Amino acid sequence: MQGTPQPRSTGSSMQMQRNKQSGDDIWKNRTDKISAELFALTYGSLVAQLVKDYEEYSEVNTQLDKMGYNIGGRLIEDFIAKSGLTKCGSFADTADTISKVGFKMFLGITPAISNWSADGKEFSLIFDENPLTEFVELPDEAVRELWYSNILCGVLRGALEMVLLQVECTFVSDVLRGDDSTEIRVKLVRVLDEEVPASDE
């Protein structure tokens, strides 16, 4: 994995191995499973209903992102409860944890991390499989504008905001649109500060 030089490079590669193991372990033993078809079909009918309600594909993208944001805010607590992990040491650690533990735990997939930017604040997640899009083919007018799995961007944004990382998350390419790969770009905007209790003046 290309990365910016980090002060604890051996520490973080050990962390990567631990992430992979704990992700696999949690996926196998500690999560309830549902049928993948049910999941894909439910999501598909959700998107179809949104398209009918909003008619504009860009608006549908925004709604999916909003829904994902709410999901992400709750999902992160479940993630912490199941994995028992604590704060990551660096943004690269965060990326690795998202991919190997987070995605693995909830969707059973491990997207690859690549395309780190020079300042280490942006990276891409490359998906070689996507359980949301099992039976999906986009109609012609949707192909140009709709990001079908945009809920994932919202989930990442919502979850990371709860751990005080403000990120922007967008799709770059999607196999449903005819591109070669499905890629999400994650960009760290800033690290948020903890809330301080209001003083009693």
Added chain:
Amino acid sequence: MTVHSIHIFNKKCECIYFTEWNNAKADASKKDKLLEQSTTTAEEKDVDGDPETAKLVYGVVFSLRNMASKLRHSLQNSNQGFSTYKTGTYKLHYFESPAGPKLVLITDPNAPNMAETLQSIYASVYVEHVVKNALVKPNTPIRNQLFRSTLDKYVRNLPNFE
């Protein structure tokens, strides 16, 4: 060992849940600030916390946590910072989830280390009943009856609870 009380604070520093057990003053005053009926026995008093006390408790843990992290001067994980303190009359246990909520448990001074208990209260009671409930807005005070009774059962089943 007795558990005296528990506070839960959200990430906005507000107390969203408070319960006491075995409080000798329980029958002295019945200030019921809740909208619904509280299902209490004589020992348990459920109000949303005297807000002043809650603020004081939060202030104490917040300052201790910051002080501990400043004194450490290293890049270690933050969960190795402040976790409990003990005085002559009580022991306070603190658990902080990286996503925001903070749990504070007050017991008698002879209690063993409750860190795992707090972790499992968080994981199996709070996350299950509050976080996963899609109809509840996050960061609001917890009014969930199921949460309250699960938490109560859990604490009463702790090995040394009296």
